[in-house]
Amino acid sequence: MKEPEKLRSMVIQANGMLPFEVYRDLYDLAAQFPGDTIVEIGTAHGAGTISLCLGALSAGKQPKVFTVDRFEGRYSSRSAYGDVRDNLEIVRNNFRDSGIGEHIKIFAGSSSDFAVQQCPDVIDILVLDADGRIDRDLINFASKLSPHAAIVIDDYDHRVSLSSRPDGSTYVDLKHVITKRLLDRYVAEGLIDIVNVQKSTAFCRKAEGAEWDVDKMADMALECYRELVFTDIDRIALFRWLRKRVKANVPPWLMQRLRNYRARQVPAH
């Protein structure tokens, strides 16, 4: 299905964090998949929400899209844009500009709070793009998923990254690694089928006839988290991050001197 011309500009306006191909696939999924109740964990500024909602509308549906974000916190990318109120204003404006406001319910809070406070009775499409703890969300929403629900899970790759906050502090980000381990385990246990992987986003289905025993799922998850104790890190990624940090912290005059010095080292031909 062809997405509207304006989808790309709307995604850019909403500071979309994923490759555009993923938004296009979300649009197609919402258009083609039966059912109109969508739950998205990890709104950010609404790029995924907009793609899903416009996709469903393009197929003549009347979608109900629930989108959830804490919009704050030490590990939230939204903290760079202000507090919860500031982020909510940005998101509401983006939904209004995209003409989808009436179909969207925004929940400002954690996915766990949403699960007990405002979750709809049936979920047709579940999109997880939050903090990598997909076991928590799959377990919390297990009883609400329709029998063949579509489940979209971002950050499905082996990448370990180092991230820095504006105040200069640094942390190791293992959310891709844990997402990969958890999803692979649930797939191996026959609970979920992966239909397609676009970049680092897995488009899945609840496996046909699978019985989700949430206690067993929690035990499987614990084993995956235990494996994180020793996690390989790609040296090139480490080097790139270090170079970026050095560049950000070296004063411009010293940077210029280093460049001049390097230029003098290049042998003349």
Ligand SMILES: C[S@@+](CC[C@H](N)C(=O)[O-])C[C@H]1O[C@@H](n2cnc3c(N)ncnc32)[C@H](O)[C@@H]1O
């Ligand atoms: C990678 S961003 C989402 C990107 C977004 N889907 C897009 O397409 O631009 C992850 C978001 O998840 C939110 N988040 C992280 N953990 C969460 C949790 N436990 N409950 C709700 N939101 C959470 C963060 O605040 C952040 O805005």
